[in-house]
Amino acid sequence: MGLKDIQKEFVKLSLNKEAREDAFDTDSIGSNEFEHLKLAINRHAYSLIRKRLGAVKSILRITRMVMGDAFDEEFIKFAQVSEVPSGINRHRKDSIMFADWLVNLKEGSKLFKPLKVVLSHELQPIHMWMNKRRFSIKCYNRSPHQMMDFCKNSLPISKARISPTIVIWWETRRGMSCYRWQSFSL
Amino acid sequence: MSCDLDKLVDIPVLGSGIGYREPWSQNLLSESGDGVDFLEITADHFMDAPNWKIDQLKELSEKFTLIPHALDLSLGSSDGIDQVYLEKLQSVIEVVSPPYWSEHLAFTKAGGLELGHLAPLPFSNEAIDVIANNVQKSREYIKLPLILENITYGIKMPGNEMSESEFITKSLSAADCGWLLDVTNLYVNSVNHSFDVKQFLEETPTERVVQLHYVGFSSNDKGYLIDDHGSAVNEEIWELMDQVLCLCPAKGTILERDSKFPKFSEIIDETQRARGIGKKYKRWD
Numbered sequence: 001m002g003l004k005d006i007q008k009e010f011v012k013l014s015l016n017k018e019a020r021e022d023a024f025d026t027d028s029i030g031s032n033e034f035e036h037l038k039l040a041i042n043r044h045a046y047s048l049i050r051k052r053l054g055a056v057k058s059i060l061r062i063t064r065m066v067m068g069d070a071f072d073e074e075f076i077k078f079a080q081v082s083e084v085p086s087g088i089n090r091h092r093k094d095s096i097m098f099a100d101w102l103v104n105l106k107e108g109s110k111l112f113k114p115l116k117v118v119l120s121h122e123l124q125p126i127h128m129w130m131n132k133r134r135f136s137i138k139c140y141n142r143s144p145h146q147m148m149d150f151c152k153n154s155l156p157i158s159k160a161r162i163s164p165t166i167v168i169w170w171e172t173r174r175g176m177s178c179y180r181w182q183s184f185s186l
Numbered sequence: 187m188s189c190d191l192d193k194l195v196d197i198p199v200l201g202s203g204i205g206y207r208e209p210w211s212q213n214l215l216s217e218s219g220d221g222v223d224f225l226e227i228t229a230d231h232f233m234d235a236p237n238w239k240i241d242q243l244k245e246l247s248e249k250f251t252l253i254p255h256a257l258d259l260s261l262g263s264s265d266g267i268d269q270v271y272l273e274k275l276q277s278v279i280e281v282v283s284p285p286y287w288s289e290h291l292a293f294t295k296a297g298g299l300e301l302g303h304l305a306p307l308p309f310s311n312e313a314i315d316v317i318a319n320n321v322q323k324s325r326e327y328i329k330l331p332l333i334l335e336n337i338t339y340g341i342k343m344p345g346n347e348m349s350e351s352e353f354i355t356k357s358l359s360a361a362d363c364g365w366l367l368d369v370t371n372l373y374v375n376s377v378n379h380s381f382d383v384k385q386f387l388e389e390t391p392t393e394r395v396v397q398l399h400y401v402g403f404s405s406n407d408k409g410y411l412i413d414d415h416g417s418a419v420n421e422e423i424w425e426l427m428d429q430v431l432c433l434c435p436a437k438g439t440i441l442e443r444d445s446k447f448p449k450f451s452e453i454i455d456e457t458q459r460a461r462g463i464g465k466k467y468k469r470w471d
Contacts, residue, residue: 003312004264006345007296007305014301033344040341047340048303054445086300088233088258088274132236171238178238 001033009034014045017080049079055091056098060122063102065151066115074102092126099123114157117142124169125179134171139164143185193331194364194396197285199470200224200251200438202461204453207443211242213450215249221454222250223461223470226440227282229254233274243281252282253397253440255289258300261320261334262293262307276327286331286396288366291317291357304337308345309353318360333364333396338371338413340378350375351389364396367434369427370442374403374411383426387433395434400427400460401442415444419456427460431467439464 001009012019013034024038034041053075057064064071078101085093099119106112121144128136143165147157165185172180201223206214213219225246232243246252256275259267279287292304307313321332336354348356358365376383402417419441427439439460441453464470 001344002264003308003310003316003345004296006308006343007262007264007293010305010343011296011299011301014305015299037341037344044341048301051303084300084302086302088230088271090300090302129236134236171236173238173241 006033010041013041014048015084017045020045049076052079052084052091052094056095059091059095059126060099060119062118062122062148062151063099063115066111066118066157067102074098074105089130092130095126096123110158114142114147114160117144118147118157121167124167124181128169128171128179136169138167138169140167141165143183145183145185191362191394194286194333194394195435197331197364197396197437198251200253200285200397201470202439202441202457202464203250203253204441204457205255205443206246206252207447209447210450210453211246215245218450218454219249222457224251224253224438226253226255226288226442227278229256229275229278229287230258232278232281233271240281243278247282251284253284253438254279254282254287256287257290257304258294259289259320259324260292260294261289261317261324262291262313263295263320264293264312264316265296267320267323268295272324272327279328279330284330286333286364287328288333288335288397290335290337291354292337306337306339306341306343307353308343308347309350310345310347311356312345314353314356314360317357321361321363331364331396332361333366334358334361335366335368335399336371336375337368338374338378342379349389350379350381351386355390358391358394363394365391365394366397366399367392367395367430367436368399368442369430370399370401370403370413370423373423373426374413377409377411384429387430392430392434395430395436396438398427398430398434398436398439399442400439401444415442416446418448418452419459424459424463428463428466431463431469436464436469438470 013023053072056075075098078098082097103116106115117140124138141162141164142160143163144167147160150157150160163185165183167181167183169179169181203224204222206225206227232239259271290304293307294301294304372383400419400423401415402419403411404414404417405411441456
């Protein structure tokens, strides 16, 4: 096996659960150069997922606070079946894809609508970064500000009352450059 | 002595620095940042970035020498290097005008897929040729000296033909690059793969060392060491840093903390300790 094949096989086994199951199937012993590395490859694959989780957690901090350990569990399930994003914005794309996964997962539950607001709010600076937008306006039927207060006080966000809200986001260069927001609720 | 080794010798002395992380941006730009001699920036964080991020880079570069450290050029890929990534990297490097830049002796991409993390190369002659060719291609875009970092590895890839020390020696020579010696990675590998650090340093081209990386490590319940970049610097690492700075003509050290950020004052204390070791061996004033 030359370098090209070794690298291709290693990447495939590291990223694809089905490929690992096929390669390390008891019937195929000896047919794969990585067979003796089965444990190490599985550990490596899991560590890649944990690294993705770490990056996504830092982007979706409020959602992580809302969901607790269920966030991590869901991400691991998501990562095992979803395509691994690529490029400079891979963690941002990962966060957007995982947010979609969570929204679909929670559809019909009490958490669905408030979680959708929290996720949309948390992803707004990510979209602004990726699209190089300096200003944006979002409308919600619940206040992200109120839900963040709920999170900080360990209250369930499902208790947040309906409150039409406009959130204005802008890029600031005063002090620590970043994106800032202000909300206006009825 | 090769031409590029002369260029490495000409790199200015930098002293004791840290890897730039967003939570420290205000500290660095205030007086407390005066305890840091230079910064290493993760080039990937500034690629395709909005203007405010590039302005931040320019502001930092007014106070500090910035060294771009790239993560995803994948110099060890047999598929070759990603031209688009290389152009983005070149743009970041142009903003900061550094004395050199750095990457890894590793690969991150193969067969059209991206690992999103560094993977080890087989210690083989073919891998050395790939590194040398890819570095040569990168020089068509980035003319500055390049230094390559030794990584940690949990997996010994199939196809090994030599030891890690021989692989590093031959790769740096074939690619005509400096060495970004990661002291923590060296220590972690020496424990996890049971080799002698002193012998390793005797076998490798320490004259090519331009910069050091260091940070703390953790260990699992089986005694396996993990370079988690989230711990205070362990005494074992300080001891090894002492040995390394005694041997190597390093121009600077970078504390590479990525998680579980402590108070900035603790970072400054570690930076100060590294500065003291360099001073002891007259690597800088």
